Amino acid sequence: MKQASRLQLFDNWARNYDNSTTSENDDFPFTGYEMVLEQVVSLADVKPNMRILDLGVGTGNLAARFFNKGCKVWGLDFSAEMLAQTQEKLPQVNLVQADLLGDWTQNIQPPFDRVVSSYVFHEFNLGIKIGLLQKIRSRYLSPNGIILVADIAFPDVDIRTAASQYWADYWDEDEYYWAKDETIIACEKIRLQVAYKQVSNCGGVFTFVDKDAG
Template sequence: DHGCLVYGVDFSKRMLAFAQEKMPEAKLLQADFTEGLPAMLKEQKYDIIISTYAIHHLEDAKKVNFLNDLMQLLKPEGKILLGDVMFAHEDQLLDCKRHAKDAWDEDECYLVVDKLPAFPKTNMNFYPISFCAGILEISKTK
């Protein structure tokens, strides 16, 4: 509605159908980002890349590779916004895991911001949303 060109990826046909209904002009692709980004997405440069509740499917080393790949797709003033189950520090993750007990999902690898390496020429800001979720903003600097 605001004139933005939107690209999207999801592995679920059903989720893509819902999204396409709400955003008929969006270019949506069915793919599993854990196997790499579709070639069509790599042909563009983006102002903003948003990922929600997906990065926890990657192990820590693959998170870093994925974020490096996304950084290459940003325009000079671009930014990445990640919303997910994530924590500023390891002790917060461990507290949450103790609190969750048997409900904790051992198959997911939640992001701990202070375990991420510094990315060259970027700023990172973490905004906690709850005791177990937040938004990580990564923006390019000049």
């Protein structure tokens, strides 16, 4: 039921979504949005023709950056309306409609050199996030590939708690914003190496690498 209402929310938001992320709206939760996406691209360190999978591609703002670097880009999203926006902007990108919480193997041909995502994983609690990271590593990532996740995120759980009070009017209790410290502990158990870069006061980028790869 919750999934159905989230899908409806994103379908309704799609046409107007890019207005929410512009620098004129540079406040929680999208503070520094452009810088956050640029950080993903910088950390991804891609070469032309690399294969990129963007999870929760939305209106294609992150996918476009990789496409412009000569990468071969796939974008997945459960919202048909979001995908329609990307299709219009980036007809060359391979788009797949699927729910990240379901079976999204259809029409996606792994492996990918980079699996990226921006402002999506906060839909899921930490346990589900970790499950998704494991699934990506085992089924979709090439050997020595990198997972990069940009999102609403904080250096530790105490700072996240303080942020929830500071932004009390905007904080969505149905969402699960990241904290670096708890993420590192959870990832150690599944042998994923984590690096984190705070980019704005509420946005940052995680890099996940398989400790056993290579």
